[in-house]
Amino acid sequence: MRKYLLKRVFYMVLTLFLVATITFFLMKLMPGTPYSNQEKMTPQQIQIMNEQYGLNKPIWLQYLIYLGGMLHGDLGTSFQYSNQPVSYLISSRIGASAQLGLQAMIFGVVIGIIIGSFAAINRNTWIDTLCTILSIIGKSVPNFVLAVLLQFYIALKLGWFPIADWGGFSYTVLPTIALGVGPLAETARFIRTGMVDVLNSDYIELARAKGLTKFGIVYHHALRNSLIPLVTLIGPYTVALMTGSMVIENIFSIPGIGEQFVKSITTNDYPTIMGVTMLFSAGLVVVILLTDIVYGIIDPRIRLSGNGD
Amino acid sequence: MKINKFAKLGTVVALSSVFLVACGSKSSSTASKQVLNWNESAELPTMDLSTATDVVSFDTLNNTNEGLYRLGKDSKIEPGIATKTQVSNDGMKYTFTLRKNSKWSNGQKVTAKDFVYSWQRTVNPKTSSQYAYLFSGIANADDIMNGKKAVSTLGIKAEGNYKLVVTLDKKLPYFKLLMGFPVFFPQNEKAVKEYGSKYGTASKYMVYNGPFELTKWTGSNLSWTLKKNSDYWDKKNVKLSAINFKVNKSTTTSYNLYQSGKLDETNLSAEQAKQLSNSKQLVTRKGASTFYLQYNQTKKEYQNANIRKAISLVIDRKQFVNKVLGDGSTVAKGLASTGLAKLNGTDFADAASVKSAVATNRAEAKKLWAKGLKELGVTSLDIQLLSDDTDKAKDSTAFVQSQIEENLSGAKVSVSNVPFKTRLARSVSGDFGIVISGWGADFSDPISFLDLFTSDNSQNNGKWKNTEYDKLIEASKTTDAANTTKRWNDLVKAQKILLNDQGISPLYQQATATLVKSKVKGVIYNAAGVNYNFKDTYIAK
Numbered sequence: 001m002r003k004y005l006l007k008r009v010f011y012m013v014l015t016l017f018l019v020a021t022i023t024f025f026l027m028k029l030m031p032g033t034p035y036s037n038q039e040k041m042t043p044q045q046i047q048i049m050n051e052q053y054g055l056n057k058p059i060w061l062q063y064l065i066y067l068g069g070m071l072h073g074d075l076g077t078s079f080q081y082s083n084q085p086v087s088y089l090i091s092s093r094i095g096a097s098a099q100l101g102l103q104a105m106i107f108g109v110v111i112g113i114i115i116g117s118f119a120a121i122n123r124n125t126w127i128d129t130l131c132t133i134l135s136i137i138g139k140s141v142p143n144f145v146l147a148v149l150l151q152f153y154i155a156l157k158l159g160w161f162p163i164a165d166w167g168g169f170s171y172t173v174l175p176t177i178a179l180g181v182g183p184l185a186e187t188a189r190f191i192r193t194g195m196v197d198v199l200n201s202d203y204i205e206l207a208r209a210k211g212l213t214k215f216g217i218v219y220h221h222a223l224r225n226s227l228i229p230l231v232t233l234i235g236p237y238t239v240a241l242m243t244g245s246m247v248i249e250n251i252f253s254i255p256g257i258g259e260q261f262v263k264s265i266t267t268n269d270y271p272t273i274m275g276v277t278m279l280f281s282a283g284l285v286v287v288i289l290l291t292d293i294v295y296g297i298i299d300p301r302i303r304l305s306g307n308g309d
Numbered sequence: 310m311k312i313n314k315f316a317k318l319g320t321v322v323a324l325s326s327v328f329l330v331a332c333g334s335k336s337s338s339t340a341s342k343q344v345l346n347w348n349e350s351a352e353l354p355t356m357d358l359s360t361a362t363d364v365v366s367f368d369t370l371n372n373t374n375e376g377l378y379r380l381g382k383d384s385k386i387e388p389g390i391a392t393k394t395q396v397s398n399d400g401m402k403y404t405f406t407l408r409k410n411s412k413w414s415n416g417q418k419v420t421a422k423d424f425v426y427s428w429q430r431t432v433n434p435k436t437s438s439q440y441a442y443l444f445s446g447i448a449n450a451d452d453i454m455n456g457k458k459a460v461s462t463l464g465i466k467a468e469g470n471y472k473l474v475v476t477l478d479k480k481l482p483y484f485k486l487l488m489g490f491p492v493f494f495p496q497n498e499k500a501v502k503e504y505g506s507k508y509g510t511a512s513k514y515m516v517y518n519g520p521f522e523l524t525k526w527t528g529s530n531l532s533w534t535l536k537k538n539s540d541y542w543d544k545k546n547v548k549l550s551a552i553n554f555k556v557n558k559s560t561t562t563s564y565n566l567y568q569s570g571k572l573d574e575t576n577l578s579a580e581q582a583k584q585l586s587n588s589k590q591l592v593t594r595k596g597a598s599t600f601y602l603q604y605n606q607t608k609k610e611y612q613n614a615n616i617r618k619a620i621s622l623v624i625d626r627k628q629f630v631n632k633v634l635g636d637g638s639t640v641a642k643g644l645a646s647t648g649l650a651k652l653n654g655t656d657f658a659d660a661a662s663v664k665s666a667v668a669t670n671r672a673e674a675k676k677l678w679a680k681g682l683k684e685l686g687v688t689s690l691d692i693q694l695l696s697d698d699t700d701k702a703k704d705s706t707a708f709v710q711s712q713i714e715e716n717l718s719g720a721k722v723s724v725s726n727v728p729f730k731t732r733l734a735r736s737v738s739g740d741f742g743i744v745i746s747g748w749g750a751d752f753s754d755p756i757s758f759l760d761l762f763t764s765d766n767s768q769n770n771g772k773w774k775n776t777e778y779d780k781l782i783e784a785s786k787t788t789d790a791a792n793t794t795k796r797w798n799d800l801v802k803a804q805k806i807l808l809n810d811q812g813i814s815p816l817y818q819q820a821t822a823t824l825v826k827s828k829v830k831g832v833i834y835n836a837a838g839v840n841y842n843f844k845d846t847y848i849a850k
Contacts, residue, residue: 032730
């Protein structure tokens with residue numbers, strides 16, 4: 001197991017290095033400068049600014065300097081937010097995004113499992129059809145449409161929750177629902193399909209013959225086996241949600257990281273682009289590793305390494 | 310102009326309130342709670358006035374700090390830290406006497422040295438100020454910015470604590486207007502040194518000398534509060550006790566918050582503005598930016614004036630601003646925006662307008678087009694139309710494309726909508742046929758627009774050239790600089806030359822539709838430079 005983990009960690013570091021390298025050079029191919037008032041600056045002024053920021057150095061040298069800084073934990077200073085260290089911009093904003101993403105994921109997966117199981121147990125009845133219709137709607141209605149509707153009817157008209165902003169738990173309810181409906185629908189669909197297969201298998205027949213309760217069969221035997229395809233999905237999904245959903249964050253005015261990333265690209269804010277890309281990539285490689293470990297826990301048949309260490 | 314009406318109303322109410330107070334009915338028109346809840350559509354990136362580049366930063370700086378002057382309604386110069394200004398006969402030397410009762414929030418007095426320090430800091434190439442170019446004209450500024458002279462040679466000297474002398478190396482007829490722009494405000498050296506790299510990155514790492522103090526800003530959050538500055542020299546005329554700013558990037562959200570009473574102001578999308586066009590709370594803020602077609606005159610086809618005129622004449626600009634944009638934007642009268650500058654009651658935009666330059670006349674266009682094609686010896690023309698990839702820019706290119714293709718036979722328009730930075734890069738390198746671009750004024754003077762199209766201006770991407778135009782602009786800065794009327798006439802003539810020749814084809818003047826609660830009075834909005842001044846704002850009953 002240790003040998004396996006070491007090997008995996010080595011590949012993770014290699015992946016991150018490749019991501020950093022490719023992103024850096026691709027980013028430098030984008031036209032323009034990181035200066036927001038570029039339009040009004042003369043070429044000489046831009047030249048002087050480039051010298052100040054070291055942007056006139058050869059790209060390979062800039063790359064080495066950046067890499068050196070990153071190894072020392074220095075992600076550089078943002079251009080959009082002058083003097084603001086990128087590490088501060090990320091750390092002050094990632095909290096809200098992570099909380100929202102995690103809540104949405106938990107909400108979506110838990111409710112999705114319940115709905116999916118319910119549909120599978122009652123397959124081919126009106127309950128199943130209803131659950132299927134609900135999950136199709138959940139999957140096909142874009143989350144920003146749902147967000148706007150929730151905001152208008154639940155927050156403005158009924159006044160049950162705040163319209164926007166970020167404060168206590170009540171502020172998180174509507175964005176969580178809006179963001180969680182996608183994973184909810186996806187989970188419900190996966191669980192239903194998986195469970196219908198499992199419920200038809202011989203060992204479930206056996207469990208029934210043994211006289212186990214319906215709940216016991218579903219919970220202990222059917223659910224566990226239908227979770228495997230879902231785990232593959234949940235990992236990357238969680239990272240995507242936690243690192244920010246720009247649209248939902250904008251609609252509910254949440255101080256998250258989603259828009260910062262998009263804005264950093266359109267404004268050529270090089271250090272921020274790199275910082276957020278590295279954060280996202282690191283999150284992803286860690287989650288992929290965790291997913292593989294979780295596989296083994298859910299299903300011992302999936303071995304992490306050949307020797308079963 | 311709606312903004313004027315609104316501001317006038319504000320003034321009338323303000324005056325009547327003064328009158329009523331004088332009559333002894335004290336609490337007649339102002340509400341007991343003087344708190345304003347204002348919407349922002351973007352974050353506050355910095356409070357360092359030397360490195361600020363965006364509207365939110367400049368607006369916040371303008372309300373929390375103060376320079377020699379403040380800009381009031383219609384960019385009128387109002388007293389700030391300068392109590393007296395002496396200008397030498399040749400217009401090259403300004404001597405300011407400063408007030409002694411202006412204080413920083415760290416307790417220090419605002420002195421002439423703070424101005425010297427601030428200006429030197431901004432023009433120092435090491436500071437990397439993106440607005441330092443505005444200092445061009447102040448003695449030695451250009452050389453300092455290019456690293457050829459020491460910052461100490463800048464034409465600004467403190468004579469004692471309360472006398473400031475500024476020397477110029479060319480006349481700047483708009484010099485006083487510049488003094489209302491935050492880049493020219495003073496900075497407290499002690500604070501800059503003490504906070505070091507953190508200076509201006511959060512409300513606690515900054516000092517203030519203006520009507521309000523910034524609080525609750527962490528450097529990256531979406532809300533902050535301006536609190537009345539109890540040490541401000543003119544605090545008795547500041548009525549608001551606090552202004553709460555909230556960043557809402559979605560206009561749907563801010564409109565919902567506005568309706569629920571959580572906000573007193575909101576921006577509107579074009580769609581919302583169309584729906585609310587009859588609302589009494591609708592206030593259209595005219596910007597000092599004009600959008601136009603710029604032709605690449607290094608290419609033979611666009612050197613042909615008939616081709617340029619034909620293209621301009623087929624565009625129905627009224628239909629464009631009303632049906633396509635619908636956000637309160639108006640048909641541009643010329644290059645310099647309406648409401649920017651006035652002389653004897655006449656707006657520059659009217660004085661320098663050329664009706665045929667923004668008119669629609671398709672019969673004439675077809676004739677000119679045919680003539681142009683003949684001169685070029687071709688029967689068809691491929692036009693590469695470039696602009697940004699925002700919704701508005703896409704609507705603009707689609708509209709212009711259809712107007713040209715429908716009306717000019719043999720014209721084939723290929724459109725590229727690219728991100729802003731790419732558009733800029735392609736404009737600079739001349740990789741376009743026609744580009745729809747915009748220009749915003751930094752200060753309320755037509756020269757802020759007209760300078761752009763002189764032959765040697767490096768930002769004149771279309772490379773339109775006209776010697777007469779260059780001469781007039783030069784005269785406005787030299788021989789006629791001190792004579793307001795002559796200078797005005799030079800600029801009027803110059804813009805007319807540009808328009809008659811269709812060096813550019815103006816499209817529209819940008820505006821933003823907003824809703825403002827009717828109880829909010831005395832908001833000063835200026836299109837050029839800094840937008841909002843809340844010093845005189847109050848909440849009526």
